[in-house]
Amino acid sequence: MDIASRQTAESSGEIEVVAPWVPRAEYPRPQFARADWLCLNGEWEFEVDRKGLREPAHFESRRLDSAIMVPFAPESALSGVGIQGFLEVVWYRRSVDIPIAWAGRRVLLHFQACDHDTTVWVNGRQVGRHRGGFTPFEFDVTDAIDDDGPVIILVRAKDGKGIPQARGKQSDQFENYEAYYTRTTGIWQTVWLEPVEATRLSRPRITPNLQQGEFRVEVPLIGSTEGVELDVVLSDGGDEIVRRTIETGSGSVVDVTLPIPTHRRRSWSPSDPHLYDIDFVVRANGRVLDRASSYAGLRSVGIDGKRMLLNGETLFQRLVLDQGWYPDGLMTAPTEADLVRDIELAQEAGFNGARLHQKVFEERFLYHADRLGYLVWGEFADWGARVSGEQAPTPTFITQWVEVLERDYSHPSLVGWCPLNETFEAMADEITVLDDVTRGMYLVTKAIDEHRPVIDASGYSHRVDGADVYDSHNYEQDPIKFAQQMGGLADGNPYVNTAPDGTAWSVPYRGQPYFCSEFGGIWWSTTDGPSTDSWGYGDAPRTIEEWYNRAEALFSVLISDPEMFGYCFTQLTDVFQEKNGIFTFDRQPKFDLARIRAIQNRPAAIELGSPVVHPARRSLASRQKTAADNTEPVVSAAQRTKE
Template structure:
């Protein structure tokens, strides 16, 4: 089972050489802290790969793990990283309470140094979830024990990697990287644990060639500097033409930071970035200042063995390979913040990604507080990934179901969009994906109509598009309207096709492979032929539990010939 213990470095955008995984077998118990079971981390107990695989609700679960610190770490600070725990948790190290964390989509870090012992240590984690509470961000996790409709098996507990690393007292805490595409430069916003008597050296390379170097003497724990890329050093090539990042050419620059204190190197961190720009102008979505048509597929990020956790790191790459084989150039990650390892593979393989949050379902002040806090962590954690080209804080008015009549819900939607742009002004925001937009950079539409002629008529003119209500909901909430945003049909299709005896549902049903391909063509062509649409997102990549509307089975097997899917997706040989 070692192949599924997720031994790869969990944080590819900020890598150190020394680290140790705590994935693997942990002591575990339901409800009472008696540790009468074992569980395989990072899989939740509902997932078969956890070694437990039972779908039942518990108010509390407990984890325990013994660990040793390598002798060479003895004089360093020891940081414990916990990738993601659903939904809230408390952590003790050697009996001392070290952290309380709320939010199931992002992780946190603990400095264990004050309590670390040389001869052995113990970490205990108490996790609590609230399956009946609909005002916490839960995404597609169902609040009943048996999944149904569009909702899936709930996930409680640790579902991303747990690991630790040593650092010196003076170390780099965070660096946000912003490509300045038009200026052929890069901005770095850094945070240090200490800055007195320190220097920070930064070197950018491309395939071994130095593209820029800078050495600064920080005057505080936080700071900003810009580094111009050296085109001459790169052979005289134009940075924004020959080294730009796109899905077709996912070129990446490597970065190495060296923090020195009193002339001694105390921290070395490696990272990377893509030289690319995302913008919106004149009703068009632009990538690197050029119109770019987005062919996305909805990716729920579920696996039959691991639920929200991929069985292995290789599975991310396999999914991306299949997605590109079918003619898509991107994904809309749906109702979860995907593991940073997936984003790393999207960066290096060339895949556009829309970043999304898990929604709640009932509006409350607690939902507003928790979602805002969790969303800010998602945006900042994933900021450096060039693959991410849009943010989606809300979906289909989930959590703000009365947005049409409740001004506080409209203001919450508006605030989320504004807050997102305050954290990241480099990417467009779809404020409430699908309908009832309040303040959005994109007009996104969810439309599961299956009739080709209806879709042709609906998307034939701007007037018909703006006035349409495909799901019975207006595209804009009260007080808002269209102001020239790019139009993207960000959910459509959902054609069910049962193979291998699968049973379930979709938004329309195909009876054979030939029928499926014809239905796929019938919903795809009206979108592709409309001169007003700047991209689409087809529902969906795989079957999931009772949903059988994927292009692939839940096990990632092709339902029909992938080359025929690619031809339709890319618009080759369109009829008419």
């Protein structure tokens, strides 16, 4: 039973609630997992600070005025609150009993994500603060815990209106509009407690080396390491194949190489997403201080000329734009099954991966991408990063982006980084804030991860000369015009986004791998007509057959280009008023998925090493042009080539 059904059944008395129900109770950090933990999802006290009190003294010693179902944001239906207005300050309060078995150990309080500026008090003592709405953080709360009695956790989340901060697709107006959606304030991912020793592991960095058939594992240790041993064990299908025992000495990071026996080497790929298990044990004087488990995939990502390589072979990236929003949970998936379903739906439609768009997806999504062989590009939630206004880039963008890189570095499904999206500013004879932030985010990405390609910004303002990858966004709906615009890549003159008057936004293209990272966006709805509340890009097709013809012709332009390494089609699902998904907002198919899969899955020209022209390309484009004379316009201010 899903969350919505369960809530309805509980409220109607159809089922008896025997114990407190905990939503999203699965372990939140699957690539660095410990056995002992306590999920704090479920009912918390909640209050919107409309009086501007803002200080903990007003909230610590009394019940707050309402309740909320964590981890769902108060704007969502599943939270039980469902407030749609601007929530600039909200408070959470909960009493927790620490398990007796944890006595003598340190206790960490984890938040997987809380939007945007968070301050936490435990038993009246401030234990920490964090800025940013998309990355996890933790506080050691041991010294604030009393020897007896429950622990009172108080959380304040500030999400200021009009303050420059990374918001992604959250609306800066009261209502949704164009490609902006309902806001998320406060806690929106799992909250949990974890007992640890003073000497313990921190999240390891796992780097595969396909050529040598080995993993490099960097294991940070916290606390005193004198006399401490670390066991690292690599297993395959339950069989231990490598064990390393290291005396840590005085070092804070242990660097271990795990060579895989030749007969057990198996590369990770979309067709065979094989994973190895890695276990860690920390000991001192024969006593186990810490143990954790992880996993890894043996694969390589590379560039050869204009080709993107996976395991040394050309792989055309057939990506879909995934916004990661849900009708009742907003940015929070109602259940873990919803995460899996989104990946499987995309694969059923013929996509081999996704741009995880304008949102840092939760870690369990990446876990399922790893095990299902689904390629993803990691992205930050900073749409536009306008040099003034709601998402003006600031130094904290770099800080928060580093947290993303550190969290997701070891996932084999992640094949590229995209720190910015659709920044736009005219090129000028000066170094601007946008120049500095773009270059800073690019350089820090390359410094932390030298193994994956990085694009400085997806679409619009490319500001790093010679970045690993170059791209464009093009929502032209006429396939003939689209082909003309995208046709200059072979001559070194690809389509580059500019201002409407032709003013340059980007540094020149330097011959690096290139892809169209947003296209399509074709409106289609079976429940309403095109309008500002139901829109896509360009003119709306009158029939579903026109939709197929247009989509196939647009796909064909990119698949047939021998210089194009991939594409990203907009988009996986409808999102609120944006009706240009392959699936509806509630994940029902709008089209024949087998037909869409067949359109995509013919060999791409770059995979064959020579141009391939779809035999129906010209006729489809011609039919589309003829049909365009009878199309209905989609009336929306969102006609910009923008996602």
